[in-house]
Amino acid sequence: MSDGEMMHKDLLRISWRQLRERRLRSILTILAVAVGVTTIISASAQVEGARVSILENLGKLGPDSIIVTVRGRVPFTDIDVARIKSLYGVAKATPVLRMNVRIPGMDTPVALVGISSRDLPDFLGELRLYEGGLYPDLPTPQAVIGNKIAIDEAGQIRYREGQPIVVQMGQRQLLFTVTGVLNTYGAAGIFPPDTSIFIPVEYYNNLVRGVGYSVVLVKAEDMELVDQVSETIGEVFGGRATITTIKHITETVTRITDQINFLLTAIASTSFIAAGLGTLNIMMISVLERVREIGILKALGMRDRGVLLIYVFQGLLIGIFGSLVGFAMGSIVAYLIPGLISGMSQRAGMAGEFPRLAYSPIISPSYLAVASLISIMVTLLATAYPSWRASKLKPVEALRYG
Template identity: 35%
Template sequence: MKSSDILKWGLRGIRQRKLRAALTILGIMVGTAAVIALVSQTEGIQSSIIDQVNKLGPNTISIRPASGAVVLTQTDVNKILQIPGVEYVVPVVTAPVRVYGGGTSRLFTLVGVDSAEFEILISDVKYAEGRLYQPLSYSEVTVGSSVRQPQDLTYPMVAVGQSATVEIGLVNPVRKTVQVVGVLEPYGTSALVSVDDSLFMSLKGAMALTGRSSYNALFVKTVDVDSVDYVVENVKAIYGTRLSILTVKQITQIVSTITGQLTVLLGAIAAISLFVAGLGIMNIMFVSVIERTREIGVLKALGFTNNDVLLIFLSEATVMGVIGGVLGILVGSGISYVIPILLSAGISRTAGSFGSAQSFSYTPIIRPDIAALVLLFAIAVALLAGFYPARRASKMDPVVALRHD
């Protein structure tokens, strides 16, 4: 029997039982869509984080105290600068601050870094308005886009040329006034900080504002990528385990490992729905075999072989698997772009209720190889689920089948 004839008989069975076939296809579609939508999130998050980390450059080393008992000072900066292969050592001070403006307040991050080293850490920044703070200023700040206007507000909190009140400290908070001199274009998250949700000022200004006498972190730039390992080994030789040292390569590996495991976990959870859909296919195929017992007897009486009958029923399962899989990929692709919007809105609302305005965004990535693999998996589930009912139909005695009412 020709393959085209087998396919026609399979399609005929689907057309005769449209509602049942539609429900089966729906089950496969939901399972496939869940896999695509969830896996694309982890792929997008991984890509976003790695892109931001890579903006620091492959020759960047992050150094932080390993415990609260360790402090980083200018002495440490000078010491690390003496290591061969080191080009820059950029000290950074960060602290949570509450900004008051526009009749409301929000929590943001204050970042202190020398203006000459600002673009070493945060590259390719653009200004929506104004300029970067002066190197010797103790009061000028350049703010991220969400500081000027948080996502949950319809009006700006601060403006260039105006002063703003910031509150530092949780136990005994102190309020101080700063002058807004610039606003950055929307940037997103860097490996250092969420740029959009930060206020930037001179290093000495931030230390004076927060009352700190030490740095939160040091970012080391080597002369080239080949010098990174040598510099790391020398820093470890000097400080031992007192410092936490991470290279861009290590951060990328950690992110890839975590998101890879998360992808497998979410994919496995979503794949369960495909197996449930497979059980539905098996159940429907069994019912179909029982209902079409007499038809099977007629087919065999007309000369259809056991293999022909088997292939007819398997073609039904395959067609439903293909249709459900393709629709699932399309629907899952659409849902995957809705999830980040909902997550961002939810995080903004939650943060806003606690007086914060931290933003969170990424673009999901739908890899063609994963989509193809999911489609093949959906078809395989449909075939496996339909095989036993199809085999049972092919083994029917035509005489007994023709006597069936």
């Protein structure tokens, strides 16, 4: 029997038979490889899903948007807003007033935001109402409230359209009539809409006379003018203002998520060390158990290369099956993680403290390929020494073994 007669498919058949004969051992080794694949896929799916969600929310504000925030304690005035509006390339400048307030019965503070109702869609990126409508732009105590203010974590409705809502501003208690409830936004917009109360800017000015604006949302006339407008605003206000463009935020988010993905992949890859050591151990045991069988094959004419390929194919099969099982497990775990995080935050009492980033995990084909490549490489490397040792066995010595 020569290598020419013993085709690769026959060697693969022998490898498969040997794996099946030690089924439990093979399954455990495959699962060890699958754990690494699962970790990479599930972790990268969270980061990729969060990245896409953030970029989609930022995209709703528009690539022509510029966020100008106060740096320090001196707020923007109406004169400052007028100066921004007069700059070349500025299509619109929306001033925003904001303050943290409390609502009786809620543990965490919420944002009270003063903004014109006609500017609210630009501020949110898009207007999505759960019920009701917007308030008129008049100095009246009316409000549009975020979804998490109107509906608690258990799904119980606290406030509906037309109902009053009491807001604690320092020592003062203010009463507003709810004109509308927003749909769920998650961590979108400049301030988290789900935990914000929006009121007419005219009424806000009456409440806090002399207090200026903390944020100005600027729209450029053209996307190509964004950088020029940003530079001009920076020159006008100097160190008084922080200027952030949606383009810059998008680039920063992409860069950070790429780095996080790389780090998570590197950490998850360490789990393959255990899988590699396990595969090495299994293959060494397999060679020792089959010394006589190897001796018979070599006595019948099989060359060193044929014996080597039998165990290389075993490593390859373990890597492939480990990848397939890991794909399935990783896909399931990836979609379970957001629910687990949400449940843990609720039990820890943090559900209202931070805006929840609503996202769906996205399994990237590139990370599927990376996980598969790593798993197959690790198992092939782990089988290198046992395969070489098996191929170098002398037929006479092997037949005398045991």
